[in-house]
Amino acid sequence: xxxxxxxxxxxxxxxxxxxxxxxxxxxxxxxxxxxxxxxxxxxxxxxxxxxxxxxxxxxxxxxxxxxxxxxxxxxxxxxxxxxxxxxxxxxxxxxxxxxxxxxxxxxxxxxxxxxxxxxxxxxxxxxxxxxxxxxxxxxxxxxxxxxxxxxxxxxxxxxxxxxxxxxxxxxxxxxxxxxxxxxxxxxxxxxxxxxxxxxxxxxxxxxxxxxxxxxxxxxxxxxxxxxxxxxxxxxxxxxxxxxxx
Amino acid sequence: xxxxxxxxxxxxxxxxxxxxxxxxxxxxxxxxxxxxxxxxxxxxxxxxxxxxxxxxxxxxxxxxxxxxxxxxxxxxxxxxxxxxxxxxxxxxxxxxxxxxxxxxxxxxxxxxxxxxxxxxxxxxxxxxxxxxxxxxxxxxxxxxxxxxxxx
Ligand code: SF4
Ligand code: SF4
Numbered sequence: 570x571x572x573x574x575x576x577x578x579x580x581x582x583x584x585x586x587x588x589x590x591x592x593x594x595x596x597x598x599x600x601x602x603x604x605x606x607x608x609x610x611x612x613x614x615x616x617x618x619x620x621x622x623x624x625x626x627x628x629x630x631x632x633x634x635x636x637x638x639x640x641x642x643x644x645x646x647x648x649x650x651x652x653x654x655x656x657x658x659x660x661x662x663x664x665x666x667x668x669x670x671x672x673x674x675x676x677x678x679x680x681x682x683x684x685x686x687x688x689x690x691x692x693x694x695x696x697x698x699x700x701x702x703x704x705x706x707x708x709x710x711x712x713x714x715x716x717x718x719x720x721x722x723x724x725x726x727x728x729x730x731x732x733x734x735x736x737x738x739x740x741x742x743x744x745x746x747x748x749x750x751x752x753x754x755x756x757x758x759x760x761x762x763x764x765x766x767x768x769x770x771x772x773x774x775x776x777x778x779x780x781x782x783x784x785x786x787x788x789x790x791x792x793x794x795x796x797x798x799x800x801x802x803x804x805x806x807x808x809x810x811x812x813x814x
Numbered sequence: 815x816x817x818x819x820x821x822x823x824x825x826x827x828x829x830x831x832x833x834x835x836x837x838x839x840x841x842x843x844x845x846x847x848x849x850x851x852x853x854x855x856x857x858x859x860x861x862x863x864x865x866x867x868x869x870x871x872x873x874x875x876x877x878x879x880x881x882x883x884x885x886x887x888x889x890x891x892x893x894x895x896x897x898x899x900x901x902x903x904x905x906x907x908x909x910x911x912x913x914x915x916x917x918x919x920x921x922x923x924x925x926x927x928x929x930x931x932x933x934x935x936x937x938x939x940x941x942x943x944x945x946x947x948x949x950x951x952x953x954x955x956x957x958x959x960x961x962x963x964x965x
Contacts (some may be wrong), residue, residue, distance in 0.1 A: 611886035687824040701883065709880050710940055736910070738942045740892050807818030808894050 607762040619685075619704035620754060621780040621808040622765070623787050623796050624678065628774035628813075631665045639770035641679070643755065644742040651733040658729035658744075660752045661767070675814065678767075680752035681706055681727040682799065683808030689719035689728065689751075698749075703809050704780070705754045715747040724800055727751045754808075763788030781810065810814070843926050849900045850923075858888045868894075872937075891937070896945040898923040906912040908951050911935055 580751040590779050608614065620716070629635065654752045661680035667673070690698040690706065697713035700706050708728075720728045728751040731744055738744050741757040755765035759777075768777040778787035790796070796810030851859065864899070871889035873944045874964055884943045899922065903909050911922040918929035922943065944951075 608883065609886075611884060614883035699881075701881070703883070707880070711876065711880070733940070737944070738940065740895070740942040740944075740946045743942070748940070756883060757885070760885045761829040 571747060576761070583801075596655045608760055609696060612762045614701055614703040619780045619808065621683070621704070621778065621787055621788055621810065622695065622754070623767065623776045623810045623812065624771075625774050625776075626675060626677050626811060626813040629678070629771060632665075633661075633678030635704075635772075636678040636680075636767040636775070637661050637663060638773040640752070643739070643766035644744070644753075645727070645739045647702050649731070649733050649735070654732075655670070656732045658731060658750060660727075660729065660750065666807075671716065677799075677811060677814055679725055679799070680767075680809065681723075682805065683752075683807035683809070685755060687751050687783070687805070688722040689723065691724040692718045694718065701756075705756055705759075706751075707753055707756065708749050708751065710745065710750070712747040713748040715749065717749060719749055723751075724803055724805070818860070820822070843920065843930050845926050846921070847898070848925055850897045855899050858893070883895050888957045892946075893943060894924075895942065897941065899945050899948075901945055901948045908944050908948045 570682060585700075600675055624636075624706075626632075626633065631639075635807055638660045644660060646660055648695050649657050653657075655668050655734045661678050663676050664679050665676050666676070682703055683700075685700075685704065687698070687700050687706050694716060695712050695714055697709045697711075698706070699709060699720045722728075728749050734746045735744055742753075742788055744750055747777065755763075764777050768775045776790055778785040778790075780788060782788060783792075790812075791810065794812055796812050797814055798805070798807045798810060799814075840951075859867070863949060872891050872894075875887045875889045875891065879890075900909055903921070909919070909922050911919055911925045913919045918925040918935065920926050920929050924935055924937075
């Protein structure tokens with residue numbers, strides 16, 4: 570091991586230590602990422618992890634509206650004053666489903682499903698739509714040209730274009746006119762070892778965690794009770810899974 | 815004789831021109847560092863380095879955060895704003911980078927120099943121009959979209 574590597578290892582250890590104490594003091598223990606492999610702010614993401622969410626719709630209060638509210642609160646979308654209802658940003662929405670055969674009805678929250686083979690990233694002409702090493706699909710708004718190919722390609726209608734000049738954005742969630750946006754799986758939080766805002770608000774109905782780690786809570790829950798993908802027929806291997814649909 | 819008159823005329827012209835130049839071109843504005851000074855002893859880099867290279871630091875940090883998820887760098891853009899932009903001015907209003915009539919506001923830390931050198935400030939079309947926890951801006955910002963009656 571050369572010197573640089575030593576320094577790096579030391580730095581990582583040090584940052585882990587600092588972040589560990591800081592989070593323990595400022596956040597209630599229940600909100601900590603109960604997850605081996607949780608990341609300290611200074612660490613780079615790794616393809617060892619694949620972050621995912623498992624949503625149990627039977628345990629979600631009011632059809633998932635809680636999720637919508639929490640996301641809106643966290644990222645500040647949906648208040649575009651000059652846009653009509655079709656233009657307004659919507660990172661997550663509730664969808665009402667009725668099974669014709671049985672008459673069974675339910676609601677589910679639908680956000681970006683963080684596809685493994687993401688059609689939005691495939692079609693993007695500039696590379697702005699991309700999948701991080703840890704499975705989170707994002708738009709790099711610095712190079713998005715607002716062409717909206719990704720919105721057309723997304724089978725889940727998960728994306729929005731900002732149609733108007735914005736101000737008072739949340740400092741942790743930059744958003745702006747002429748760029749496309751969607752659920753970021755709250756990367757600004759998970760990169761610091763915290764849970765996404767909707768998961769925190771879901772009262773345990775959404776499990777966030779590492780799909781690559783067979784001992785993680787999410788993998789265990791999936792193993793025990795299974796979890797469906799919406800439009801599994803598309804073979805996108807989504808990072809968001811559902812129980813109770 | 816004529817030479818003398820010419821000299822005097824030339825001198826007068828030069829004096830006039832200098833007066834004109836100094837009249838319309840103020841000296842470069844000093845960035846307003848009072849807010850940051852009250853919060854920290856010194857910046858993350860020496861002043862001369864910051865003056866020349868702040869854009870490089872921000873760009874590097876941007877890609878590291880975007881692609882690698884690194885959120886601890888001392889060159890964080892949010893860090894600049896949190897330290898350098900006050901939560902409000904003396905009247906309790908937030909200090910935005912644009913004025914109500916859509917011009918760069920020289921009272922805003924970044925805009926002071928950017929307005930002087932005529933370099934656009936694209937950052938704040940997406941990023942917040944105010945520190946975390948600042949008061950919401952006035953409705954005058956609707957001017958950005960052409961006013962409230964804009965369809
Ligand atoms: S759900 Fe849509 S926006 Fe999200 S990764 Fe899949 S194709 Fe892209
Ligand atoms: S709108 Fe932006 S992110 Fe979407 S395809 Fe076009 S450039 Fe890529």
